[in-house]
Amino acid sequence: MLKRVAYYPGCSCEGMAIEYDQSVRALCYVLGIELVGIPDWNCCGSTPSHSYDPLLGAALAGRNLAIARSQGLDVVMTPCPSCLKALKTANQVFRERPSEFLDVLGMPFSGDVRAISVLQLLYEEIGPNLIQKAVKFPFKNKKIVPYYGCLLTRPPAFAQFDDPENPVSMDRLIEAAGAAVPDFPHKTECCGAALGITQRDVVMRLTGRILDMARAVGADALAVACPLCQQNLDLRQDQVNRALKENFNLPVLYITQIIGCALGIDRKTLGIEKLAVKTDALFQSA
Amino acid sequence: MQRPHVLQIQKTCDQEFIKRVERESGQQVSKCYQCGNCGASCGYTFDFDFPVNQIMRLVQLGQKETVLGSRSIWLCANCQACTTRCPCNIEVARVMEALRIMSVAEGVVSKKNILLFYDEFLELVRRYGRVFETGLVARYNIKALKPFTDADLGPQVLMKGKLALKPHKIKGLKAIEEIFKRFESHRGK
Numbered sequence: 001m002l003k004r005v006a007y008y009p010g011c012s013c014e015g016m017a018i019e020y021d022q023s024v025r026a027l028c029y030v031l032g033i034e035l036v037g038i039p040d041w042n043c044c045g046s047t048p049s050h051s052y053d054p055l056l057g058a059a060l061a062g063r064n065l066a067i068a069r070s071q072g073l074d075v076v077m078t079p080c081p082s083c084l085k086a087l088k089t090a091n092q093v094f095r096e097r098p099s100e101f102l103d104v105l106g107m108p109f110s111g112d113v114r115a116i117s118v119l120q121l122l123y124e125e126i127g128p129n130l131i132q133k134a135v136k137f138p139f140k141n142k143k144i145v146p147y148y149g150c151l152l153t154r155p156p157a158f159a160q161f162d163d164p165e166n167p168v169s170m171d172r173l174i175e176a177a178g179a180a181v182p183d184f185p186h187k188t189e190c191c192g193a194a195l196g197i198t199q200r201d202v203v204m205r206l207t208g209r210i211l212d213m214a215r216a217v218g219a220d221a222l223a224v225a226c227p228l229c230q231q232n233l234d235l236r237q238d239q240v241n242r243a244l245k246e247n248f249n250l251p252v253l254y255i256t257q258i259i260g261c262a263l264g265i266d267r268k269t270l271g272i273e274k275l276a277v278k279t280d281a282l283f284q285s286a
Numbered sequence: 287m288q289r290p291h292v293l294q295i296q297k298t299c300d301q302e303f304i305k306r307v308e309r310e311s312g313q314q315v316s317k318c319y320q321c322g323n324c325g326a327s328c329g330y331t332f333d334f335d336f337p338v339n340q341i342m343r344l345v346q347l348g349q350k351e352t353v354l355g356s357r358s359i360w361l362c363a364n365c366q367a368c369t370t371r372c373p374c375n376i377e378v379a380r381v382m383e384a385l386r387i388m389s390v391a392e393g394v395v396s397k398k399n400i401l402l403f404y405d406e407f408l409e410l411v412r413r414y415g416r417v418f419e420t421g422l423v424a425r426y427n428i429k430a431l432k433p434f435t436d437a438d439l440g441p442q443v444l445m446k447g448k449l450a451l452k453p454h455k456i457k458g459l460k461a462i463e464e465i466f467k468r469f470e471s472h473r474g475k
Contacts, residue, residue, distance in 0.1 A: 011417040016448050040457045042415040048404035050364065050383055051390050056469045060411065063461065096312075104468045106461070150365035155377065164370045190329045190365035197426060197435055198400045202333050202361065235439055274446045 002125045006068035006076040006113075007035035010083035010227070011043050016235070017080075017227035019271025023256035024079050024118050026269045030260075031126055031134075038067050038076070044086035047194045058093035059104040061086040065113040066105070079118040079256070081151035081226045087115035088158065117152055119225045119255060120161050123169035128176040136264040138178020142282060144258065145184040145219040146170035147210060149191060149229040164188070170255055174223055177262035182217040186210045191232040204243040207232045211240060211248045221251040221282050223258050230254060235276045251279040299348035307345050311384035317374040318342045324368035324378045334358035338368055338378060345381065354389040360397035362386070399430050412466050415456030420449045 013021035028035050041064050049057030065087060068076050078084050094101045094111045102109060116124075122131070148167045156164040167188065171181045191210055192203030211233065214222050224230045234252035241248055253275065260270045261283075272279055308315055318339075325337035335357045336344065344353045353359070359382055368378035395401045406425045410418050427435050443449050456462070 011419070014416070014454065015419045015450055016443065018448055040415075042456055042458065042462055043411040043417050045411065046407070046417075047364065048407040048411075051386055051401060051404050053387060053469070053473060054383075055472065056466075059465045059469065060462070063458075063465065100472065104465060104472055106464055106468060150363070150367070154366035155369040155379075188367070190363055190367065192329075193363040193365065195361070195363060195400070197423065198397070198403045198430075199333075199361065200435075202330065205332065206329050235443070239438070274448060276442060 002075060004034040004036060006038050006073040008038055008041055008064055008076050008078040008083060010078055010080040012227035013079060016231055019274040020079050020227055020254045022269065022271040023254055023260050026265050027256045027260045030263055030265060036071065036073060038064050044083045046082050046086060054089060054093055055100055055104050057086055058090045058101055062090035062105045062109055065090055066107050066109050069110055069113050074113050076113055076115045077118055077121050078115065081117060081149060082228065084115055084117050085151050119152060119169055122173060128172040131173060131259060132176035135178055135262045137262055139262060140178055140285060142179045142220045143182050143218050144174045144179040144221045144223050145182055145214050145217060146174055146187060146223045147229060148187050149226045152225060170223055170225065173255060173259060177258050182219060184217055186213040191229050193228055196232055196236060203232055204240050207236060208240045208244045211250055214250055215248065219250060221253055223255045224252055225255050237277055249277060251275060251277045251282050295347050300350040301348055303350040304345060304348045307381065307384055311381045313376050313381050315342060315345045315381060317376055321373060323371045323373060327367040327371045330361050333361050353385060354392055354394045355396050357396050359385040359389060360400050402430055412462060414453045415459050415462050416454055418453035420451060421453055
C-alpha cells in the first residue's frame, strides 16, 4: 500500500474547490497516507493550454513531476482529473517527442513519476473493505449516486483505471460509507466542463440532464471527484433551476467528504459548509 | 444555416490539409467509415454545427475552411466519449484538438470568446505561475464585454472564502516565463 505520495492540489483546490483540498488532506491524514507537498508547484496548463501545441501544457505540468522526482517521490496524487490528465500527458509527450519536450521544459526529467487521482488512491491503495471497517457514522437509508464525469476513466488506454462505460470505484466507496447506490445511467456523461463561463447555455443543458437523472433514480445526493463537475452541478444548480425552470435541490459532495463524514471527521474540517446546496437533510437520519 | 461548400466538394478539397490533420493528431482519419458512434456519444452534438462524425468526413474530404471555421471544434469539451467508443480506434478527441490548434494558427477561430478565456487563463499562469480565479473571471468579463457573467455567484463564493482577492505568485516565475519563451521560439521555428 502506498503510504507516502507527492500531493499536487491544482489551482482550483486553492479557490473554488478549497473544500476538496480540505477533505483530501483530512481523509488522508486519518487513513495514514502522508501527503508530501510539491514545493512551489505551478499550474498544469489545464484545458486552455490545449489550444496550442501540447508541448506547452506538457512542459508546464512536467515541471511539477520533475520537482516531485527531485524530492525522491515516484507517485504524484492529485484530486483534479484535469490536472491528472495534464500530468499524465507530460509523461506521454516526453515519450513521444523527448527532445522537443526537454527543450521546452529546460530541466532534468525522468518520465518515471506516476500520476494518480485521489479516487484511484482510495480505491486501489486503501480499498472499500478497509474503509468500511473504519466507518463510524454510516449514511443509513440514504441514496447517493456517483458521478464520475469524463476524464477519470477515459480514454481507457490513457486512464488505466476502472471501466470507461460503467465505472464502479466510487459506487463501492459510497457503499462502504453505508449509503445505497442506485443505478445511475449518467455516470460518465459530460457536465459541460470548462464551458461554464463562455457557453453557459451548453452547461445548463448538460448539467440539467445529469441532475434530472439523479432525481429520477431517487438520489439524496451526488458524489463527485472533480472540481469542475462539482462547480457545475452544485454552484450552478441555481442557474440551472432558473434556466430550465426546474427546482433541483440535490447536494453535491466530493467523495472525500462523504467518506470523511462516515469516518467521523467533523464537517467543518471537511469543508461541508462551503458547498452551495444545503446538505442538512443528508445528515438527518430518516 | 448556409453550408456553401458541401455541394462543391471536389473544388474545395485540400489534400495537404488531410495529411496535416493526420500528422498533427497522430490519427489515421481515413480509417473512419461513418458508423456514427462518436456523434451519438457526443453530448455536444445538439450545439455543434457539424456532428463530430461529419467533421471526420469533412476532414477526409479535405474541407479545410469548413472544418477549421466550425463551431464544433471549439464547443468540443474533450470529454473523450468519441475516442472511447470509436470501433476503428481513432482518437477522435485528439483529431478535434489538432483542428482547434490549427484554427488558432490560421486565425479562423469561430468561437473567439472561448479562445479569449483560454488566453486570459494562460496569461495569468504566465504572470503568477498559478491560476487566479477571481482575476480570470474579471479579465474575461471585461474583455468579452460581458461584465456580469456569473456575477450572481459572486456573493456566495466570497462569503464562503472560496475566492482569493489577491493572486498567489509562485517563486519559480522565472522558470515559468522561460517555459513560455522557449515554447514560443519552438513554435516560431
